[in-house]
Amino acid sequence: MKYKQIIISTIYETITQIGMSSLSKDEVGKKLEVPPKQVMGDYAFPCFVLAKELKKAPAQIAQELSFLINNEYIERVEVVGPYLNFFLEKQKAGNEVVMKVLNEKDNSGKLSIGNHKKVTIDLSSPNIAKPFSMGHLRSTVIGNSLANIMEKCGYTSIRINHLGDWGTQFGKLITAYKTWGDEDRVKQEPIKELLSLYIRFHEEVEHTPEFEDNGRSWFKRLEDGDKEALSLWKWFREESLNEFERIYNLMDIEFDSFNGEAFYNDKMDAVVKELETKSLLSESEGAMVFSLDEYDLPPCLIKKSDGATLYATRDLAAALYRKKEYNFSKALYVVGGEQSLHFKQVFHVLNKLGYEWSKDMHHIPFGMMLKDGKKMSTRKGKVVLLEEVLQEAIKLAAQNIELRNPNFDEKEAVAKMVGVGAVIFHDLKNYRLNDVEFSLKEMLTFEGETGPYVQYTHARACSILRKAKRKETSTDSIDAYKDEKAWTVISLLMKFEEVIKQAYDQFDPSQIAKYTIDLAQAFNKYYGSVRILEEDENQNARIQIVEAVTIVLKEGLRLLGIKAPEQM
Template identity: 35%
Template sequence: MACFFRRRIAEKLGRTLQQSEDVFIPALTAIPVLKKQQSADFRLAVGPLRSCGILPSTGDIQLQTEHLAAQLKQDGVVEDVSAASGMIHFKVNRTLLAEKILEPFKDGDGDNFGLDSELLNCFPRGTTLVEYSSPNIAKKFHAGHLRSTIIGNFIANLKESLGNKVIRMNYLGDWGMQFGLLGAGFGQFGCAEKLKQNPLQHLFEVYVRVNKEAEHNEDVDRAARDFFRQLEQHESEAVSLWRRFREITVNEYRRVYERLGVGFDVYCGESFHQRGAHEVVQQLQSRGLLKTSEKGTGVVDLSPQGDMSSVSTLLRSDGTSLYITRDIAAAIDRKEKYHFDEMIYVTDKSQEKHFHQLFQILLTMGHSWVKRCRHVPFGLVRGMKTRTGEVVFLEDVLDEARARMLHNMSQTNTTKEMEHPADTAEKVGMSALLVQDFKGPLLSDYKFDWDRMLQAQGDTGVFLQYTHARLCSLIRRSEGVEGATFDPSLLPEQTGVFILQHLLRYDEILCHSAQDLQPRHLVNFSLKLCHLVASAHRELPVKGSPQNVAQARLRLFAAARSVLAHAMRILGISPVDRM
């Protein structure tokens, strides 16, 4: 695999330049397969070697590159060394390339392929707490929460695959003035029968109606504030109604999460941190950090000059807590309870200021561990509407993705052979949603496009699933072929070499993903792998080939399927075997 070749090339460089081989391992990168042109396998940029003093920083860089390349002799591993544009290129022995890359898949496993790479050693293993999804209680799961849910799930999967203990937390919006409005509204517009029949839809309707009333009716606004004050003071009637709303909502959410293939270790909420929020306020007051503004609110001065030009409000004028107050308490409680090594918050980019203030306040309070907390922001989805063009709830989106996919699948003969076509359509529709979302940088907004998303051709989640199912079919139809002795020299064709070269990059892709927590690296790697597999599938038949040739080709395709499935699972996609 890649680490074997990287180590051998690094040894060669270390001997020549009289340096530790460990210096060169992270500097050696696998060369991407571009436009199906033959190329070397690894490259080393000479510029950084000059910058860090390994090579003289003066003189013509190209002459220096050629001189170094000439000193690096060929051997049984590296069969060619060349210089070009300040880069040294290394081409490894083709038979050895096939042998080492495909060795982990000899028993049909290979699940740890790329994960034992030296490139991943720089990432500390420990406990990672990921907070994601975090919808609001008593509201239907809006499609806007989809991004937080699937991005957080990807980050949790990635961290877990890299050897971290991961705590998946859903921090529910189950407190605040919205409950004052809902409590007051339910008293006026609520119906016990409708709450039984369609609980979240009814609560949503009540919330919309009371919001409209509050806009022009001060009595409603006053009633909402009174209800929230009753909640904060733990008055039994208000708390009982709140508990009922919360239980109804969590049960409904669990059903939606099951469809998404997402699970949580902890369901927590703002309500858990009311007492902690009061303790935070007391601590800030005792240290002289909580000031009273002209409006009577409690604020913390975050301005560098200490002139109150930048403040964060932690208390309303009536003494009730705010979201950030409870977030501070939540962070402190989590550190004490879970002893995390890092905590990652996944929310949309509109909350960047909130997290900047949150981290700043925690640091001011003396919690240095906040330096290991991170906010992963993301952009908005535009145009996510159902056929009727209405506001979208997530279940509507999932239903429509499944229905459209089922319709597309019904046009093919293989669908008739499936035991559970609707289940397959659900998984394929979900993968289409994920890939459309994950292809670009997370911070970018993107336009939702049903038709492009569900195409079987092109760079879509459907194409990923189709390729995986096609490789599973090939493996099923080739039973017995694996019995022959594997001979790596029987894979000389360039289409097969392209797949091997691409698999060389998997550990680097995992490394990039771990650095910036962006799913696009894995998505683009997987899509490229699928295109290379499609070409090889046409040109390297298994059926009808001599047994030893068929066996070598099948090992190559089985490796591609295993790595593709592994990447898909990290992304949160459930690979299907038939479609």
């Protein structure tokens, strides 16, 4: 970002020098562009914005300004119609960029925005007694990547897995288990068998409606603390957590809290009481609601006519608990876009209660994982199990490694890195609000814009470094950075910090995923056109470029939650 700021400051100082007073430095920055092609320069400034005040044609203004631009980091300025195209001084800037990456290593791109403040991130949140499906992948990997990005920007991330471990579905499951369940079969394959029972309940209820009443009855017993109901519920929860833990370990994702919906059962009455005390509730058809008419939103349901609390009540209690427990400066909820209204309501209720910190709470919506163009449904049995996909990806990665490098000693460990990385990268390279069509074939393609392609590029660069015989040669008077393909690589290295800032501002890991693809592609073109290990006065500089690429690719992948093997 340093060089962009240098260009902005130079333009601002120059237009001030010619009497231009209405354009601020921030406005200059907003107008600055990156040309579509490298040969057109590193940055471009359109002079249209200056025409009205200076009462001159933009092309004339560009021509006049070009003679006044002067900075040691600017090699030259070219006038293209109304545009000023800036070319950075490659030797000076290139050497600084590469040496900065090498000196900072894992801290490359680090920002201090957060100043060690805490951010809670609600992510993953699968329902217990149901399998961990591909439908849960998005919240899990987007949330984990955002946690990494927030940490990179100076925050302390608190990963919260708000488990779906309460609700009428458990009454339905208990009913199904009591009707058709077999304890031994559940013990052998708990999640598979519980899913089968859950699906069967919904099939049977279409023919036997009273099953629905039985489900509600068992959930009422669970709420009332019935011993048998609680025992079954705890068993289902324990088996589910064991299953989930195995999958999280596979993806190397850890959590600071597994407090789910049930954890807040004894914390909701206080929320209802506070709302009543502040006269913020009204009655509607027997239910207690919080009016949001002033925001043009439907009322937020707080308590049903039968006295039962709802998701909103639970999330209000959770927000208050987390603020007290963690004193967060930001709270992120990585939950599907279909819950947007729910979170708008919850945040507005907290604000009306007088909690100013509610303005620092953000719903991070994302699109759906589709199968054949339709949402996956556990209830209808249309589900693809995430663990099966991960294992299939690892198996395919192992086969590819065997073909490429049969004598490689670490096939198993690297196959896990590559297979899991392929699945995660396939999700995160998509802008989070877009739906993602599940395609095992596309996900496991090891060429093109994929995780394995970026990982392989990193491994290739590491291989070059292992072969390199470095010399103590100064890089001050060499021209390795002037090579067009080398400069493309350096230009991308220079933008790493800016990309991280954009990903942070927009809560968008795809910015980093796309960046790693661009860097990998640029490096491979450089590698294919230059004899990196040729022993001449530029060898050291070329090796340093390679090393800088390995550092940034590894860190970019880490921010996505993906490992970077050094050999493949």
